[in-house]
Amino acid sequence: MLEVSGLNKSFGSFQAVNGVSFSVPKGGKLGLLGPNGAGKTTTISMICGALHADSGQIVLNGAQISPETHALRKDIGYLPQEVALIMELSCADNLRFFGSLYDLNPAELKSRIDWALQIVGLIDKKDQVVRTYSGGMKRRANLAAAILHRPALLVLDEPTVGVDPQSRNALFDAIEGLCREGMTLIYTSHYMEEVERLCDDIVIMDHGKVIVQGPPSKILELARGERRVKISFDPPYEGAAERDFELPDLGPSLAALLNDLAQKGATVTAVQTSGATLEQAFLNLTGRELRD
Amino acid sequence: MLRRLLNIVQKDLKVYLSDRRAVIISLMVPIAIASFLAVIFGGVGGGGSKKATALLFVDQDNSPESQRLFDRLKEGKSLAPERVTESEAKERIASGKASFGVVVPKGFGAKAMGGMMGGEKASLNFLFDPSKSTEAGIYRGPVIQSAVSAVLNKPMSDYPGPIQIESTPVAKTGLTDRQVTMAHAFAGMAVQGILFGSIELAMGLIRERQRGFGKRLRSAPFNPIWFLLGRWISGAVIAMFVMTAVLIFGVFAFKIPLQGSVLGLGLTIVCSGLMSAGLGLLISSLGRTEPQSRGLSVFIVLFLNMVGGAWFPSFLFPEWVQTVGKALPSTWAVNALDAMTWRGQGLSQALLPSAILLGFAVLFVAIASRKASWEPVQA
Known part of the structure; x- marks a missing residue:
């Protein structure tokens, strides 16, 4: 499904990502772990086409992706760390806007909006302006915008940061439901328990490099x-x-x-x-x- | 692709209209400044009367001619003569407490008539504050006119000079200079309003680029150039709305004349809107952070407004400034609005300025699309 090999990215003299390689099979659930500054967000930004890689390859379903390969990005759903919504508009209007970027026709878009809002539990609040949402609700709406076009690969960048326990559980239930439907997942987090709960494969990054990749059991071996x-x-x-x-x-x-x-x-x-x-x-x- | 573009435009317009207070402020600021300029320069609000300018009158001759000169100046109403000594006149002008004065030297009355007949000329000494040299040129004329009238002992209305000068305002018939002044104020402030709007457009774009929203858009399956084009169109539509609203307010509240081609006016508004939105995109591409771009954008917009004649008619500026002004889009926008409002020009007179404004717009967008960084400084 996704092959990342020899990925490099520098900002000036700072090398944020240094020769990162890993792979995720179709339907796989990969947890990307690392402290702040480890290079997780830079790596997934390149996977999603939001950043140019200095070198290296990202191959999704056999096709190499880059910021220029626009059409391939419709297979990717990306949830950035920040709430990437238009605060002045209602949740439904936000989803209509994001859906339209993926060329969904109006009838299809309407059913997708209802589907996504059901999954994140915001169907009753869809006409409320996003600015009035709680932090947790904004995060859930953020997720709805990322899954609206039913991507094959869902990339979530620390989706639970600053979220109350109730919303965190709601987000988790939604993500687990999507995984059961066969969506491939890349999940970055500071929270080990989230990765343990969701992922069947873990990549640990630090200082821009992959330290280790393997299933949780293999990683646990290293802690003995x-x-x-x-x-x-x-x-x-x-x-x-x-x-x-x-x-x-x-x-x-x-x-x-x-x-x-x-x-x-x-x-x-x-x-x-x-x-x-x-x-x-x-x-x-x-x-x-x-x-x- | 067109549908995506329209969705971006629709989203931006919804966002703009969602904050009604901000919409009202974006309209009220240019309207308030234009109204203020119309009131102070157009003579509205004071019964149309303008207070006469003080003129310090130093009479060292004490002749019937000098007495008549004082009376004629008083009759003229544009100047208010006040008798003072020469030292007092100089002290008050030097300290900025007065701006103009005239010294009638001893022997003026005796020499004046002879001078008119070809003998030794009588002279008056016009005193002025050097910071007001332009106005000094304007007020010297009435002083000379009054002096001739006083020497010949003829009334001002029957000006007896060898050459009669008639003044004819060359504009559409029926327009007063007050209406012209007000129309120019509204044209200038409409342009200023949309140029300040371009700063907001630029700052909004930078904020979006820096936040997750920009990153989210970059991960969508289309070229970011389309996003830029969408912002250009929505920004232009908002600018057109602001410009139209300011002019409509001027028409109804201040009776500014719309005597030119309506089509030409529409074309000018559309091209000005596209230019100002293009400028917004350009500004957003010049800095990577909001503080970097904000300072630069304020300088650019103030320069465009001032030299472009949005604040004062450009003929008041030195020639080299007027030459620079011809290279600025704001000059073309203000001149085209003047042409389509109080100058009463036809569509043909809007074509060249509109083409130039459109050229600026395309240039700005082209530079912005090349320079715009779609990547954060650091992910």
């Missing part, structure tokens, strides 16, 4: 070295009621640790383990917190 164990003692052992340990695994290594503690006279009352998370994997791979 960071498993933590919290052990409680009663009476306190060496003056402490609790101590944290880092272990390579929770099997033989933990058994060996407990045995050692017993031999030293410690009375263990509780053992708490924390499993490997994508957050830990990210920290391991980049040396930075995801939301840095």
Whole structure:
């Protein structure tokens, strides 16, 4: 479906994207993770034709796309980070405008608008001026504008930033519904749990480069070295009621640790383990917190 | 593609009309300034009477001729003579408290008649504030006329000079100079209104480019040039609306004369609208951020208005400024509006200015489409 290879983009002396390559099969759901400045938005802007790549290739369904290949962009639905709507118009008017850019005829456009508004749960508020919407409603309307033409590839750039939990759930339900219909997804986020919930493949980027690509299970493998164990003692052992340990695994290594503690006279009352998370994997791979 | 273009135009017009207060302000500002200029320069609101200009009168002759000169100046009504000493006159003019004065030197009365017969000439000394040299030229005439009348002891209405000068306003019959002044004020302010509108168009485009909306449009399946063309057309339609509204207000509220070709006026409005919207696109392409473009655009628009004759008739400017003005679209727009309103010219007189305005419009859009950056400074 989508092949990105050797993508480069610089702004002056700053190289925002440096040799990025990845692929997404038809119907695949790719999560693009990275801290601020990692190059995620620049990468997807090039995929959507909003930015010229300095070099590299983006091939969608066998055709190479660039800002000049206008017709190919009708297969892409793009949701930018910012709310890309006309605040002075109603949601329905916004969707009519965006729909018209994709050459939808009036009858088709009308049914698509209703379909998109149903999906994002704004059908009852479609005639309300967007300026009067809450932040979450604006984000949902933003999504409706991106999916209106039923694109084969949906690219979402941090769609839940600044969204209240209720709207976040509504957005998630809508996106999951679209994925079930077979839409291919590229999803960028700071939130690991969103990517874990939605995506079957993850690309971790930092400083403009791809650090790793693989399914969540593969990424978790990389976090194994960071498993933590919290052990409680009663009476306190060496003056402490609790101590944290880092272990390579929770099997033989933990058994060996407990045995050692017993031999030293410690009375263990509780053992708490924390499993490997994508957050830990990210920290391991980049040396930075995801939301840095 | 045409449908997409029309949708872009329709969207922009909806956005413009959605903020009714902003629409009213965009109309009221040029109307208010034009009305103000019409009132102060056209003599409206004061019963049509203009206050006489003060003239400090220094009589060192104290002759019957100098007394009659004082009386004739007073009768003339354009000047209000006030007797003062020479030192007082010079002090008041130098300090800016008065602008003009005339010194009647000793022996003026005795020499004057002889001078007229070919003997030694009598002279008057006209004093003026150097910052008002243009007006000084205007007021010297009535002083000389009054002096001749005083020496010959004939009334002003029966001006006895060797050459009679008659003044005939060369414009459509039935127009007063007040109507002409007001019509020019409305033409100038209509042009100024749409040029300021071009700044708003430019700033709106820059804001859209910088925000997600521009990025979203760039990812749509069409060439961004079409988006630019859509903005050009919608901007032109808004400019035409503003220009028409300002002129209609002038016609009804100030009775400005529409004595030229209506078709020519329409053509001028359409081409002026296209020019100002094109200018907006050009301004938006000159800077990548709003602050960069705003300062530049204010300079460009003020320059176009001032040198183009939107504020003052261009004949008041030095010749080289008038030459520069001929290269500016605002000059052609104001002159064409003058021609189609109070000058009462036909369609043929609108063709050249309209073609030039259209040429400017196409040039501006062509430069804008080449220079416009569709990419953010940094994604």
